[in-house]
Amino acid sequence: MNVLFAGGGTGGHLYPAVAMAEELRKLLPDSGISFAGTTSGIEATEVPRLGYRLHLIPVRGLKRGRSLASLITNVGVVADFVAAVGGAVALISRESPDVVVGTGGFVSAPLLLAAQLMRKKTLIQEQNAFPGVTTKLLAALASEVHLSFEEARKFIRKKKQLFVSGNPARAFELLHSVAARDCFSLHAERPTLLVFGGSRGARSINNAVLQGLGAITASANLIWQTGELDFERIRSQVEPSPYVWISPYIEAMGAAYSAADLVLCRAGASSIAELTNLGKPSVLVPYPHATGDHQRHNARALVTSGAAMLVEDDCLGQQASIKGILELLHDRERLGYMGDASRKLAYPDAAHQLALRIVGLAKFY
Numbered sequence: 001m002n003v004l005f006a007g008g009g010t011g012g013h014l015y016p017a018v019a020m021a022e023e024l025r026k027l028l029p030d031s032g033i034s035f036a037g038t039t040s041g042i043e044a045t046e047v048p049r050l051g052y053r054l055h056l057i058p059v060r061g062l063k064r065g066r067s068l069a070s071l072i073t074n075v076g077v078v079a080d081f082v083a084a085v086g087g088a089v090a091l092i093s094r095e096s097p098d099v100v101v102g103t104g105g106f107v108s109a110p111l112l113l114a115a116q117l118m119r120k121k122t123l124i125q126e127q128n129a130f131p132g133v134t135t136k137l138l139a140a141l142a143s144e145v146h147l148s149f150e151e152a153r154k155f156i157r158k159k160k161q162l163f164v165s166g167n168p169a170r171a172f173e174l175l176h177s178v179a180a181r182d183c184f185s186l187h188a189e190r191p192t193l194l195v196f197g198g199s200r201g202a203r204s205i206n207n208a209v210l211q212g213l214g215a216i217t218a219s220a221n222l223i224w225q226t227g228e229l230d231f232e233r234i235r236s237q238v239e240p241s242p243y244v245w246i247s248p249y250i251e252a253m254g255a256a257y258s259a260a261d262l263v264l265c266r267a268g269a270s271s272i273a274e275l276t277n278l279g280k281p282s283v284l285v286p287y288p289h290a291t292g293d294h295q296r297h298n299a300r301a302l303v304t305s306g307a308a309m310l311v312e313d314d315c316l317g318q319q320a321s322i323k324g325i326l327e328l329l330h331d332r333e334r335l336g337y338m339g340d341a342s343r344k345l346a347y348p349d350a351a352h353q354l355a356l357r358i359v360g361l362a363k364f365y
Helices: 011-027 043-049 068-095 108-117 133-141 150-155 177-183 203-211 213-217 228-235 253-259 269-278 291-304 319-329 332-344 350-362
Strands: 002-007 032-037 053-056 099-104 121-126 144-147 162-164 192-195 221-225 244-247 262-265 282-284 308-310
Touching: 002 011, 002 068, 002 108, 011 032, 011 043, 011 099, 011 121, 011 269, 011 350, 032 043, 032 068, 043 053, 068 108, 099 108, 099 133, 099 350, 108 121, 108 133, 121 133, 121 350, 144 150, 144 350, 150 162, 150 291, 177 253, 192 253, 203 213, 203 228, 203 262, 203 319, 213 221, 213 319, 221 253, 228 244, 262 269, 262 319, 269 291, 269 332, 282 291, 291 308, 308 319, 319 332
Parallel strands: 002 032, 002 099, 032 053, 099 121, 121 144, 144 162, 192 221, 192 262, 221 244, 262 282, 282 308
Antiparallel strands: none
């Protein structure tokens, strides 16, 4: 069986594809698995590092806005897209995949379109509650479309072979909370707030936590991933404390989640999949400039279910926001309800189930 994954640009598009690929290797070790991507996306380094073949397709995303400069740029983008579809046709002819899987990003559109024109089996996996342009445009001709949120159904016209299967996410080995806090040299009995904004951090979250640090450490532990860009600035302003652990990146993320009673983070699809799989209550701060405002849609899906609290990015620095977060952190009963609600939204075996669907489309079972 040969499978071609098309997706990348960001980790949110790439890592679900990687998770499915790893499950396919378990199911059918002799499978031929490769990826298509661009030189500018995270896949350019990550896919070869993980031991998969990477086929490069030159394609760019549309520039948003209605200015003359944007329109001129987009003329070139459309020309590049047409050329990318031609390159994708050549790639599919050469590789002869049984299934082409699209997970979003610039490169997924020409690969999926080329595969559909060539009558190949295609599976689209959409991570967000507000589907991307590629999903909405190409879903009609896809063999199967798999969503991560029930709320995304209303945006897809195709209703047959449309499933809610969850978003493949990293799996973590959890520890007892006391042992986990010991990993970070934190107080064993204090409630613990975990803060992260992605590998590069989130400046508005970092600034708000820095501003409220005194109130946080007065009664709680803090595990704080700042991201590379803000780490030195923040470290220079924070005095050493037995209640604070700061780093640009958290390697032992399983231990961090295990230690945390509450998580403060952005509302990216991968983070939400991890939170729900682990049954963690959260305070979500949607990135206001995300494409299609999809992080707000993601966050609302959890808020509506009672699994999270939403704080607007421009409100996070207000004293009332930090006060509300701390009140929640110390409300064990409410945290318990939120954790249960979060767990009900989980799809912990999403990667395995999606791999089975791919195998089924290829008719290898």
